[in-house]
Amino acid sequence: MDQQDEKETAPSNDAFQYRMGLNDNKAGMEGLDKEKINKIIMDATKGSRFYENELKKDQQVKQRIEKILQQKALLTSSQISKAQIQVDRMALELERRRDLTRVIVHVDMDAFYAAVEMRSNPELKEKPMAVGSMSMLSTSNYLARRFGVRAAMPGFIAKKLCPNLIIVPLNFDKYREVSKEVREIFAEYDPNFLPLSLDEAYLDITDHLEERLTWPEERRRYVKASIVQKDDSPAGVATSTGTCEPEQDQCTSPVLFEDSPSFLNEQTPPQSLPDPADIEEPTENAVVFGTSAEEAVKEMRFRIEQKTSLTASAGIAPNMMLAKVCSDKNKPNGQYVIPHDRQAVMDFIKDLPIRKVPGIGKVTEKMLQALGVTTCTDLYQQRALLSLLFSEISWHNFLNISLGLGSTHIEKDGERKSMSTERTFSEISSAEEQYELCRELCKDLAEDLHKEGLKGRTVTLKLKNVKFEVKTRASTVSHIVCTEGEIFCVAKDILKAEIEAVSPEPLRLRLMGVRVSGFTSEEDKKHQKSITSFLCTNKPANKVCSDATEKAVQERQAPYPQRESFFNQKRAARQQELLESSVGTAGTACTSKDQNATFPVCEEPKAGADDAKEKPDFTCPICLMKQRDWDLEAFNKHIDECLSKSPSSGFSEMPNKEKHFQRKLTANNGGNESDIHTNNLKNKMVSITPCDDLYDFVIDKNTLCAIQGDQTLQINLKECSSKNMSQDISNSMALGKQAVLKGNDKHIKSTPPSTSASVGESTLICPVCNTQQDTTDLTTFNRHVDICLNKGILEELKEDEVNTGRSLALGIHNDSTGKGSTSNKSTLRSKRPGTTHQNPASKKAKTNCAGNTIERFFK
DNA sequence: TTCAGCTTT
């Protein structure tokens, strides 16, 4: 927003002078002069931790400058001449491609938030006011700016500059509402306009202008409406009747500047003087706008003001870079145009300070200044030098700027690349509170991600300590994360590592943020769906398939008999048991929804057997890419390559069918967690057979975290008694409990399904065949489970083959049809749940448990 | 490629 128009124009060696800006201090006006403002700010900040950190950052910039100057000193004249030739060649090419045909407009609302607030409360118009809080201001009105009160300044400092300053809290809903009205107008000039924020947008009005030429005068005629200030009630549409004279008291347009020129009397800057033939005389309250770009933009601004009683400034130029610079030129409530010819562009660029150019900020300005570059002319003259000292991207950018070039087509941003949330607070030093906060952030972020249907693989934790030092720590996991639990599982490990890094000192934080990036593309998602539904026969419908998909799937399945997988049969049996055992008890273990969830509702849409034969659809189980038109050999080779590329990891990356094995859950978390609080959990097998299925399990010191789709179950192990823990776990799962279970008071009280879980040495129940094993020895038990699993998958694959006509074989043995070849078998190793995620502190130390290797390949 | 920090808006 208006941070741009508040961009400091004068560079400074002082870390704080950047808060200075235009201080127009008109004669007779109340306000402060520059020195006074500087002094007040300095007094208010000097010695603070923030100040110390700013000085530190300043030092770092100085070091960068020194480095670049050293590099410069090493350059020979021949290097520079060589570079000159290259750069000039490039400049020539850029010149050749210069496009002056588009008419790009950058529109920026004046002091937007402040103006909206003043519109709501006209009393504020006569007072210095700002929008924000004591910690930070978003913007200020022009009266407050005379005191040096500016955007991005903390409120408490602003108060020192201007004790009478009124600080109004932000109200985004209100700003969004007004923004919507403004955007409706933008859309009439360019339906593909690009909003940058609530108060700023780029428009390409080239097409509009062409069309405009054919418009009759009537279409360019607007009646000036009265603007009666009411709370949040802007003026009627511009063409409405019943207007009042501008001189009347109620007609307070524009809202922002009582001393600014009224719209129609506005002093047009010399460059933007319209062709006298172009503008037509207003008659009474009507005004007719001409057909030129300037007239169209004036009309747009007029309509914005009429509709919202807020003013906007605009820049008109052949490209986005120039348009943006222009919109700042006659701010507030003005516009500026650069005619569409090369000379006009070069004239405009000539003395333009580089700092005015979007993309060149405080640091870049200082670096360039150290090299003697302050204007765009300097930028052009030093082009060879810059090409040797800066990265390619940077010097290309500099060259473009110095030629007055910029993007000529307005492109909406591509797909979002990350999503984050962060919070600033007064110091938090207790680890417990930090984890709690981290969870809260994960929760918020998960909700936001859910709204946009995003899932990513990289979780970044941002921490700012009380010394204002910012740290970011990222962790990329092999599985997709999107739920609170999934994000938290990664984030909390990063946090833990950071807490431990400063131990025994506490980590003293003032900000924490969580970000998720590395989003799966639409294609990935599709393939992900394809592979998971292929491999998973028991995922609750809403977790993987949309309702529509599910319906379609079911319809497509209709001609085929409902097939029960080995696992499903076992599950169904357990369900039955569960239901029977819970009859008559309060708090039934499984809801009807749960029951539904145990039946195959999310199968891969199956084409008929013939179809399958005709159109082999090889989806690689590793990279999830559909490998169409490949022959078997190529496909297997592809999988082998994928496997060799794919990082070894915990079970979380396994396709869902393999996740069945996760129920063989060891409570030993990589060895370091030997102090698992609970009672006998250490190195013990926790066999969990919940009525719902396919959970990811994560155990840390105190928490067992079971994740399934959007559901996250957390069981605080610390607060579970060893006797009841298995029940706690199974109960939670049986009820699909989503709440965080904490403390005994929150434990589920209903009668537990007695057979679904077991803990400890006395009862080990095989999660596959569901029978109790007469052993307390872990190895023996694991062996049994392995045998069961292999048996199970074999049966299931056979069934699959019968039902789909697709031939599958187990790589560890011969294929069951006798037609397979083991020579080029591809292997998909299902890993034991040693670790479920990467611990940032020991990223490389992933646990790979032996045994239970399922090798399968598709044929 | 990934990560961490920085810059910019």
Added chain:
DNA sequence: TCCCAAAGCTGAA
């Protein structure tokens, strides 16, 4: 008592 969100760049590993 000095914000928040997102993107892009850079240098290092």
